[in-house]
Amino acid sequence: MRTPRGFILAFLAPALALFCVFVAWPSLRALIYSLQRWDGLGTPEWIGLKNFQALFEDDLFLDALGHNLILCLGAGSITLVLSLLFASLMHRRIRGANLFRVVFFFPNVLSAVAIALIWMFMYSTTEFGAINALLEWIRPGLQAIGIHALDDALPFPFTDSKYLIVALLPMMIWTATGFYMVLFLAAMQSIPEAYYEAARLDGASPIRQFWHVTFPMIREVLTVGIVFFVISSAKFFDAVWVMENQNPTPESHVMATVLYQKIFTEYNMGYGAAVAVLLFALVFVTTAVTLRLSRKEALEF
Amino acid sequence: MNLSRITCAFSALALLSITGCDAIRAIPSGEDSVRVVEVAIFEGGYGIEWHRSMAEQFNREHADEGFRIELWGDPRTADILKPRLLRGDPPDLILDERLPVWLLIAAGKLVPFTDALARPAHGGDSSWGDAFATGMLDMFRSDGQVYAIPAAYGAWLCWYDARQFREHGWEVPETWDAFLELCDTIQAEGIAPIALQGKYINFYGWNTYVSLLHSAGGLAAINRVNALEPGAFSHPDAVRAAAFMQELATKYFQRGALAMTHTESQLQFVNNHAAMIFCGIWLENEMKASMPPDIELRSFSLPPVADARGNSAMLHGQGMEFLFVPKDARYPEEAFEFARYLVSPQFAPDMARSIGVISPLAGGTPPESVTPALQSVLNAIDRAPGIYNVRLRTLFPEWTTQVMQGAISALFRGEITPEEFGERMDAGLARSVEQTERPIPPYTPYDAAAFGELP
Numbered sequence: 001m002r003t004p005r006g007f008i009l010a011f012l013a014p015a016l017a018l019f020c021v022f023v024a025w026p027s028l029r030a031l032i033y034s035l036q037r038w039d040g041l042g043t044p045e046w047i048g049l050k051n052f053q054a055l056f057e058d059d060l061f062l063d064a065l066g067h068n069l070i071l072c073l074g075a076g077s078i079t080l081v082l083s084l085l086f087a088s089l090m091h092r093r094i095r096g097a098n099l100f101r102v103v104f105f106f107p108n109v110l111s112a113v114a115i116a117l118i119w120m121f122m123y124s125t126t127e128f129g130a131i132n133a134l135l136e137w138i139r140p141g142l143q144a145i146g147i148h149a150l151d152d153a154l155p156f157p158f159t160d161s162k163y164l165i166v167a168l169l170p171m172m173i174w175t176a177t178g179f180y181m182v183l184f185l186a187a188m189q190s191i192p193e194a195y196y197e198a199a200r201l202d203g204a205s206p207i208r209q210f211w212h213v214t215f216p217m218i219r220e221v222l223t224v225g226i227v228f229f230v231i232s233s234a235k236f237f238d239a240v241w242v243m244e245n246q247n248p249t250p251e252s253h254v255m256a257t258v259l260y261q262k263i264f265t266e267y268n269m270g271y272g273a274a275v276a277v278l279l280f281a282l283v284f285v286t287t288a289v290t291l292r293l294s295r296k297e298a299l300e301f
Numbered sequence: 302m303n304l305s306r307i308t309c310a311f312s313a314l315a316l317l318s319i320t321g322c323d324a325i326r327a328i329p330s331g332e333d334s335v336r337v338v339e340v341a342i343f344e345g346g347y348g349i350e351w352h353r354s355m356a357e358q359f360n361r362e363h364a365d366e367g368f369r370i371e372l373w374g375d376p377r378t379a380d381i382l383k384p385r386l387l388r389g390d391p392p393d394l395i396l397d398e399r400l401p402v403w404l405l406i407a408a409g410k411l412v413p414f415t416d417a418l419a420r421p422a423h424g425g426d427s428s429w430g431d432a433f434a435t436g437m438l439d440m441f442r443s444d445g446q447v448y449a450i451p452a453a454y455g456a457w458l459c460w461y462d463a464r465q466f467r468e469h470g471w472e473v474p475e476t477w478d479a480f481l482e483l484c485d486t487i488q489a490e491g492i493a494p495i496a497l498q499g500k501y502i503n504f505y506g507w508n509t510y511v512s513l514l515h516s517a518g519g520l521a522a523i524n525r526v527n528a529l530e531p532g533a534f535s536h537p538d539a540v541r542a543a544a545f546m547q548e549l550a551t552k553y554f555q556r557g558a559l560a561m562t563h564t565e566s567q568l569q570f571v572n573n574h575a576a577m578i579f580c581g582i583w584l585e586n587e588m589k590a591s592m593p594p595d596i597e598l599r600s601f602s603l604p605p606v607a608d609a610r611g612n613s614a615m616l617h618g619q620g621m622e623f624l625f626v627p628k629d630a631r632y633p634e635e636a637f638e639f640a641r642y643l644v645s646p647q648f649a650p651d652m653a654r655s656i657g658v659i660s661p662l663a664g665g666t667p668p669e670s671v672t673p674a675l676q677s678v679l680n681a682i683d684r685a686p687g688i689y690n691v692r693l694r695t696l697f698p699e700w701t702t703q704v705m706q707g708a709i710s711a712l713f714r715g716e717i718t719p720e721e722f723g724e725r726m727d728a729g730l731a732r733s734v735e736q737t738e739r740p741i742p743p744y745t746p747y748d749a750a751a752f753g754e755l756p
Contacts, residue, residue: 037738040387041408060703125557126565127574132557157560160499161710245500245562246380250707264383266699267404 027280033273040269051274061275064253067165071254072233075172080225082173083180088210090181091188101185104178112175116242119171123158132156161249168239176232180225187221188214223294227287234283255279336368338635341378343397346583347453347622349374351655352396352643359642368635386410391627394636396452398623402441403695405627406448407739412626413446417637422662424647432646436688437620437661440695443742451620452644453582454659454666456678456688457508460570460584461577463597471576473599477516477545477606484553487576493555496575498563503694503706505563506713509549509579511691512603512617513542519610520749521756523689528744529734535723538610543712543719545606550713559713571596579603581621585674586657598674602681612752616685620661686752696741697733704729 034051038044055061086104090097107115122130132155139150158167191214199209215222237256240248248257255275263272340356342349349372356372363369375381379399385391386400405411418430418438425432430447434454441449466473469490474480484494498505514522518538525533533539555575558566570578571592578584585598592598605613624644626636642648649660650670657675659682660666668679694701708725711717717725734741749756 039404039408039738041404041410123560124565125560126569155557157499157557160557160560162559162714246377247501247503247702247706249710250703251710261702264380265401265702267387267401268699 030273030276033269034277036270036273038269039267040263041267044270047270051270052278054271055274055278060250060253061255061258063250064255064258067252067254068234068236070165071168071172071236072230074166075169075176076226076229076233078169079173079176079180079229080222083177083225084184084222086177086181087184087188088214090185091214092206101178101182104181106178107175108179112238113242115171115175116239119167119239120159120243123167125155125157129155131158159243161244161251164240164243164252168243171239172233172236176229180229183221183225184218187218191217219294223291226290226294230286230290231283234279234286334367336632336635338368338370338394338632338639339392340370340372340394340636340639341382341392341397342372342374343378343399343622344374344376346581346587347656347658348586351652354655355643355648356639359639363638368632370635370639386627389629391629393630393632394624394626394640396622396624398440398449398621398695401695401698402449402623402625403742404698404739405625406441406443406742410628411448412628412630412633413448414450414626414637414640415446417641418447418450420641423642423645425645425662429641429645432662432665433620434661434663434665436618439745440620440690440692441623441625449623449625450640450644451661452622452624452658453620454618454661454682455581455621456616456618456659456681457512457579457581457603458600458678458681459577459579459603460598460600460674462571462573463599464595465573465576473601474604476604477609480604481548481553484549488553492573493569493575494553494577495549495555496561496566496570496578497550497554497558498561498566498578498580499559500562502559502709502713503701505579506546506550506709507694507701507705508581508617509603510542510546510709512579513545513606514539514691515611515615515617515689516603516606516609516613517542517545517611519612519754520615520689520747520752521610521754523691524744524746524749526691526693528746529730529741531731532727534726534730535720540719540723541606543722547712547715547719547722551715554713559710567591571598582657582659582675582678585672589657598672599677600674600681601677610755612686612754614684614686615752616681616688617690618682618685618688619690622658687747689747692744693730697730697737700729700733704733 033044035046035048036044037047037050086100090101094100110118121128123132125132127133135150135156136154139154142148142150157163195213195217196209199213204212235256236254237260240252240254240257241260244252244257248254248261253261256279259272259275259279262268262275340352342352352374353372356370360369378395378397382391382395382397382400386405402411414430418428420429421427422429422432430438433450437451437454438447440451441447461473465471469487471483471486472479474483487494511523514526518525518536518541522533522536522538522542525536526539534543555561555566555569561569566575567578567580567584567588568591569575571588585592602613602616605611624640626633626640630636644661646662646665649662649665650667652658652660653666653670653675657672658666659671659675659678666675666679668676671679693705705726708717708722708729711725712719712722
């Protein structure tokens, strides 16, 4: 029986209306603003692509773009490797797998702000900073074996703007690994056991089994994981904002904080909107390229 | 089942979901009977409890006048209000100068206090405008009109715990060299000489630099910077001030200070892990919940450097906690009335007693109404022949966050020389002046000679 068109429209209408009002229309407005010079208060003036031209001449934006790239490549590569490793270990049913799964996934139930605050405390240079306390504790041992790197370095100001981007990497890895581990584990668990049995009969080691059975069969999910990570690191905002006390510097800005600062601190609407449009374009292109490069005929099993 | 009815029902639901919230918000509570005047207060070092009690008292006293104050506060008022200002739906009265007040003035988005200042001061003998202490209304004056009035007197001072000083036999220094010697002594006893609120370096670090700039170069140096003179930061006096600042930062600031928030560093200070801290008058009120009971908080002005051109009695200060009325306010007259009530000779002593605010009104804060910590501030105010301040932070927010903040951080870390610091600051400022599309308000220079300084 054919479903009546009115019925379909009735169910589509609410979602479509919300999408148009809260996504499509604001996105279109952002695109329009990006072509204007406007302080949000006076009359907007059309300036064409000048905001975009200025963006590529602006050290603040280019540095922020570089910081996003560091977060994406640095945290992304380690996260994906670790989550693949942990997922494989879980898949092989190591002892305590369920406990590890819960422990690794735990950061995902916390809000991004809570995670940033936890790490801020851990990095603190006061007596409450767990990481500096740990370094302080191991310093005599290091000195005893002739390593003096920590002699004059403690407490180390991890959240000083100069070091913040690098200090964010462990936090991002800690937060994201559990999510990607669960994602990859689900994909691994859908692989029929028969393939592994065949591989074992052929004398394949666990590592060869991973490369020749597991990896090809989870490739599509891995691609999705990479796309997720690219998107999340491109729009990264919360931790920088919290750890910099809403006051990022050129050394710690990422694209989203530049966007916020341009719009809400400097009231430069057009420029801020241009950052948003470029951010969207970057995510869109990177996602398309990632999907394109990893496109192979899907394995069916 | 009639499908067209289902279609209609879903469409109606969709429309309701889109329009419903705004429709409900568009009906202000009690619109028919009482005008609700919305007041937004930045919940910073002074909190909002006193302001809230004043609003309640004001409402009781004006119960029959057809309006009432609804006051709220938040540490993130600026973030909350920015979108509301942009969409033309602001509160009627705002206390938060972290908003871009100059930009709002330039865009014609604020109502001047001219008429309100001509009215009598609440509980005073003069007009409200005449009741303010000298210099307190200068910060946001444009074309002879005052667009924002301060609710507090602000001064930049060095704070210490007199009990800790007494126990260690340390003396309050009278000169810069004595100050550095004191820092050496403190350090030798295993205590950090100075705590720094490193995460707000463009405020706390900057203000300390401005104090040194005045000491080294006098009001002439302050005038050069305020007048946006090219090369103002590369002037030998400004470079000298930067060198003093760098020495202080690299040798005497608490380790890891650049990574500390203001609460972290202030806790370090009140718990005697650091002996001194540069801060405004709000320090005592902001930290009162965390201060040990036996602390004896006191303050002193930055001691004069060798060959100082600045009069060391001058106070680095300004009005602060600024109140302003947006042009899009629904009830501006009622907002002015509440502002006049809030900042009044009648309630200034209570404000000092309750939250440690020194009034911006001349003689508004009787000595008996303040704590010993604030008494030390009042002494500095009484001694000062005048006050000075630099206006760049409010005038050029993009210079503050993109140039000055980075330059000060680099100077403090010892990554650039004082000369390079001056060049960076000058180049960045010149760029901001050139690129800004906002009108720059004219500057009336401080009269150096009137304060016993060389012009």
